[in-house]
Amino acid sequence: MLKAVQNNNADYENLKLLIQNNLDFNCEHYKDSHFKRRIDVRLRATNSSTYHEYLRLLQTSDIEWDFLMETLTVNVTSFFRNPEVYDIVEKNVLPAMIKSKRNGLRSIKIWSAGCSIGVEAYSIAILLHRILGDEIKRYNIKITGTDIDKDSLLKAQKGVYSDAEVKDVHDDVLKKYFTVDGKKYIISDELKKIVSFKKQDLISGPKMRGMDAIFCRNVTIYFQKELQEKLYMDFYNALSNDGFFVMGKTETLIGQSKDLFSPFNSKERIYQK
Numbered sequence: 001m002l003k004a005v006q007n008n009n010a011d012y013e014n015l016k017l018l019i020q021n022n023l024d025f026n027c028e029h030y031k032d033s034h035f036k037r038r039i040d041v042r043l044r045a046t047n048s049s050t051y052h053e054y055l056r057l058l059q060t061s062d063i064e065w066d067f068l069m070e071t072l073t074v075n076v077t078s079f080f081r082n083p084e085v086y087d088i089v090e091k092n093v094l095p096a097m098i099k100s101k102r103n104g105l106r107s108i109k110i111w112s113a114g115c116s117i118g119v120e121a122y123s124i125a126i127l128l129h130r131i132l133g134d135e136i137k138r139y140n141i142k143i144t145g146t147d148i149d150k151d152s153l154l155k156a157q158k159g160v161y162s163d164a165e166v167k168d169v170h171d172d173v174l175k176k177y178f179t180v181d182g183k184k185y186i187i188s189d190e191l192k193k194i195v196s197f198k199k200q201d202l203i204s205g206p207k208m209r210g211m212d213a214i215f216c217r218n219v220t221i222y223f224q225k226e227l228q229e230k231l232y233m234d235f236y237n238a239l240s241n242d243g244f245f246v247m248g249k250t251e252t253l254i255g256q257s258k259d260l261f262s263p264f265n266s267k268e269r270i271y272q273k
């Protein structure tokens with residue numbers, strides 16, 4: 001039976017301060033409702049009945065900091081998440097991008113912002129590989145995944161996934177782009193060559209430039225509205241002309257960027273600069 005959580009505001013503010021100082025996680029930019037819900041998950045898991053009790057636990061337990069970070073960042077993801085979006089990406093977005101490169105420098109830069117364990121970046125790499133076939137050698141492709149969660153990034157870099165994590169991946173894709181080692185599925189070197197990962201905070205990290213597409217899906221839902229508006233402008237500025245912005249199915253363009261981006265496929269939340 002879960003203990004009822006009794007809390008007071010001063011303890012909550014102290015907890016936020018401690019998290020801010022220790023985790024490099026900028027609490028103020030996240031929706032309070034999201035933040036409280038995530039912390040409550042850890043309170044229940046540790047059987048703490050107040051924020052104060054949980055604060056004391058954090059001061060004595062290193063491992064709890066790891067669990068808290070994992071809970072705060074919500075790393076839920078999957079290969080080809082919302083397949084209908086990837087369908088449009090494969091049929092329309094990537095072919096348009098490739099066509100625009102035929103006569104110039106064959107360089108393609110794609111950013112998976114809030115990449116979690118990397119499967120979004122690898123899904124895009126698989127599609128590009130599938131479309132270009134042998135022609136891929138003639139392109140300089142860079143897919144960059146960024147996230148604030150170092151454990152997720154480590155997993156992304158390794159590119160090793162469990163059978164549960166690849167359960168929705170078609171057999172032909174599994175055969176072509178993974179090697180199987182017991183129950184582990186390892187991303188092929190061909191894909192790893194074009195995908196890289198780095199730790200970068202969307203809120204305070206450096207600004208990106210010259211992107212042909214940005215995928216930022218299921219990340220900004222947790223952010224305050226003002227920050228969402230600012231980030232969408234950052235994405236607009238990070239894209240080359242005609243570049244694509246792919247949002248999550250539950251996210252909506254707001255603020256100035258709403259007038260600047262053109263809808264490419266509104267249903268799938270795909271926009272173009």
Ligand SMILES: C[S@@+](CC[C@H](N)C(=O)[O-])C[C@H]1O[C@@H](n2cnc3c(N)ncnc32)[C@H](O)[C@@H]1O
Nearest residue numbers: 073074076077114116147148149201202217218
């Ligand atoms: C739910 S996952 C989304 C993964 C993937 N984009 C997808 O749609 O499947 C959200 C990711 O956003 C990351 N994230 C949250 N705040 C962030 C920030 N300020 N900067 C970079 N990444 C952040 C989390 O660590 C988490 O891995």
